Amino acid sequence: MEVYHLAELAQRMAEKNPNRTAILYHNSKTNEWNKVKWQKMYEMSLGVAKALAELGVEEHARIGIYSQNMRFSLWSELGIFMMRCISVPLYATCSPQQVEFVVNDAGLKIIFVGEQFQYNNAYEVQQSGKSCIEQIVIFDDRVIKKSDDHTSLYFEEFVRRGDSMRNETIAKVRCSQAMESDIATMIYTSGTTGKSKGVTITHSAFLWQIRVHQEVYPNITSKDLNFTFLPLSHIFEKGWVYVVLSVGAKVAILTDPKKVLLALPQIRPTMMCNVPRFWEKIFQGVKEKIDSFPKAVQSVIKHSINIGYRYQLDYRAKGLKVPIHIAVLNAIYSRTLFKLLKKKVGLQRVRFCPVAGAPLSIEINKFLQSVGFPIIVGYGLTETCATVSCSPLKNYDITSIGNIMPGLDAMIDPKTDEILLKGHIVTKGYWNNPEATKEAFTEDGWFKTGDAGRLVGKTLYFKERIKELYKTANGKYIAPQQIEGLLTSDSMIEQVAVIADGYKFVSALIYPNWNKLLKEAQERGFIFEDEDRQTLTRKHELQRIIMSHIEIAQASLAQFEKVKKITLLAEPFSIEKEELTNTLKLRRKVIIKNYSKEISNMYIDSPIVGPDGKPY
Incomplete structure (x- = not known):
């Protein structure tokens, strides 16, 4: 076309x-x-x-x-x-x-x-x-x-x-x-790490993206x-x-x-691009619904998810021929359970869902793919006019962030593992800011993404944001986004900001789903009536409940990466308080400043208590 x-x-x-x-x-x-x-x-x-x-x-x-x-x-x-x-x-x-x-x-x-x-x-x-x-x-x-x-x-x-x-x-x-060389737009970055910069994007970058998306x-x-x-x-x-x-x-x-x-x-769209948080909410809602069903119904649903997983990820994702019995069962579930699920949220016709902006939990992605949501994971930046890599329709690795787009060169810095890029879609620089432009490129013209990754052929794997790596007082490096992604996959946790830079262990500021938290507390025999949120944040029983959920969510982490102590928040992080960017990313410096007292209290020398109430 x-x-x-x-x-x-x-x-x-x-x-x-x-x-x-x-x-x-x-x-x-x-x-x-x-x-x-x-x-x-x-x-x-x-x-x-x-x-x-x-x-x-x-x-x-x-x-x-x-x-x-x-x-x-x-x-x-x-x-x-x-x-x-x-x-x-x-x-x-x-x-x-x-x-x-x-x-x-x-x-x-x-x-x-x-x-x-x-x-x-x-x-x-x-x-x-x-x-x-x-x-x-x-x-x-x-x-x-x-x-x-x-x-x-x-x-x-x-x-x-x-x-x-x-x-x-x-x-x-x-x-x-x-002309294609004309600047089409200037988009100002959200400024999570400093002053906002105007990214210049040419028409040629947009046109290149349009062409390669039609190709892929x-x-x-x-x-x-x-x-x-x-x-x-x-x-x-x-x-x-x-x-x-x-x-x-x-x-x-x-x-x-x-x-x-x-x-x-x-x-009832057929396509919709989105950020991970939307799909995390869908995942949490579906899981809650499944858990509310009788055991017999849960068994059927779990079987359908397992069949969907085998169909989508064991065979189609690898370009392999699907065994006939798996194909038949998946077709049955697609026309019944999966259809009802997608209809519930108005996505019964959806067939293409690009997801980017932040890492999507692999476990959540596996679940969504299994029940028939056509998630297309991608990676990009404002400076690259969006897409750098994205998952193909077949032969993809769900643990990756897709294949490098045609016509774009990518390499990994051997010293820092930083993803470096060259190509038509890369910005020529920042408006009225030659210092930032110079800093963004290597001497031989590669754009520095600020993200660490690895490259296997044309397949790109995300590791962490280089600028957001924390180093504990014990010399261990922590990737806060990874930990936060695991924790927010639990529907009990709405927002989390991990704290670790320069401290001897990892802690977290947690804004919970207060309705769910109080409901679970009531089920455990703890009744909190007529108490305001600020008072509730200090309740030891509520903190223990949250810690029990955290322990399950972070089971795959190394011991030094695990959250040891938390502070519950009465109010969520917000754009108005400049704690979130306009794309809902954490402004870590602002959060650390706004909650300096709470953070200090978590590191006062005292026993670190686990979900069982015993010191670590």
């Missing part, structure tokens, strides 16, 4: 199939999912380009999009591309301080905003006198503008003002001049329906959406990610 420059994507797709549905969006007024055809996509994208021409924007100008996922976001970005300008997405949850930093660093004179929260923050930044914002464009017509705001425009009015033949000519000429996954077709609810400001979802649109498949855009479980049965 021909791959079009993103500046002309809407126009070319509209010329070929003007009445084909491109996107669906939820209409909150009617509670229905409305369709947008490719002809409308082109007209609205061109409308944005003409409006930008009316404002006199020059080629390569940076333009901000500070919004939730909305149809306007895609129209605006495609219009920005038409004008040979650079899209600068901001997470919808960004604070005014974060907005101000990006605005000033990128030099944003124009910024599109989604709803009231984004408008209020952007207007505050504009009025502070510390930014270069000249024009705010508002997507949601329900936003109430400030009484002294005489310059901000609602989206429809913004588009109307640019509707002239002169502006259309400018937009079409610019579009025809767009020819089963993605125009008949597919993709469900989009991860932020389009994140390279994983953004890159994936352009892959999907380029093959003519439909994209259903969800504005409020909190409503994902309500929307899934309505959409």
Whole structure:
């Protein structure tokens, strides 16, 4: 299938199939999912380009999009591309301080905003006198503008003002001049380890990813329906959406990610990219449901999972012929138990589920594959326009993070085990930050990912984040993400931050599933009535229950890697307290600072008590 420059994507797709549905969006007024055809996509994208021409924007100008996922976001970005300008997405949850930093660093004179929260923050930044914002464009017509705001425009009015033949000519000429070497977008990293950096990504990187995804996954077709609810400001979802649109498949855009479980049965997608936490929740929910069934039913379900495991992982994953009795039994279970399970969450039609953003537990992946969820594990970075490696449809190792994408060179640093990369998709550098750019590359031009791994042929295996390795006072190295992944696979544990750097043993801050914890405590004869959460965090009985779950979850770890002491938290880590990035990764430095007292208390010389109440 021909791959079009993103500046002309809407126009070319509209010329070929003007009445084909491109996107669906939820209409909150009617509670229905409305369709947008490719002809409308082109007209609205061109409308944005003409409006930008009316404002006199020059080629390569940076333009901000500070919004939730909305149809306007895609129209605006495609219009920005038409004008040979650079899209600068901001997470919808960004604070005014974060907005101000990006605005000033990128030099944003124009910024599109989604709803009231984004408008209020952007207007505050504009009025502070510390930014270069000249024009705010508002997507949601329900936003109430400030009484002294005489310059901000609602989206429809913004588009109307640019509707002239002169502006259309400018937009079409610019579009025809767009080059693959142009910068398409600048995405600011979440900044888990330091100041946020603007990653420059060219159109050639997007186009290369589109081509190789079509090559590696020819089963993605125009008949597919993709469900989009991860932020389009994140390279994983953004890159994936352009892959999907380029093959003519439909994209259903969800504005409020909190409503994902309500929307899934309505959409019934065939594809959906996601992060591990979503599948961890699915896994925990299914396991709880299975445990609630009578023993006889549990036995049947366990047999079905075992058959699914053998079918998917013992044979299909290895490219081997499936024995007839396994194939027949798996077909029966796929049409009965597995179908009911997937229907329960609205995924009965799903056939392609890319997962990336963080390591997915191998045990959870095995379970999901066994019951028929088509998980495609991948690995990538903002700096590589998403995908570096991903699992093929056949002949894959479930313990790996997939095969290196065609046309990308990879090697492992022999001294540090760091994954190094070269290729068309790798960023040319960070905006306005030559020092960071120089630091990110080796002297001979290899990009340093910051991740340790090993490479067997073209198959890549993830080891740990190099910058997040902890070294205990005993000289042992700890990979906190690995431990946290094991612990959060238990439904009793919602969030965990492992502490170990410079300390003599591993400890953890735990935010539990309080409802489940109190229920188990009650079953054990402990009743806690009318006590607030903060008081409950100090209850020895509750800590012992959590430790019993932790011991089971970390059974595969070496003794020096195991969590020895915990602190229960009354409130979860949050983006608002800057403890999480916008992609829900832990900001370890902030967490350590915010909970310094609690951490210190865990290392006061005192006996370390195990789940049996005895000292270690």
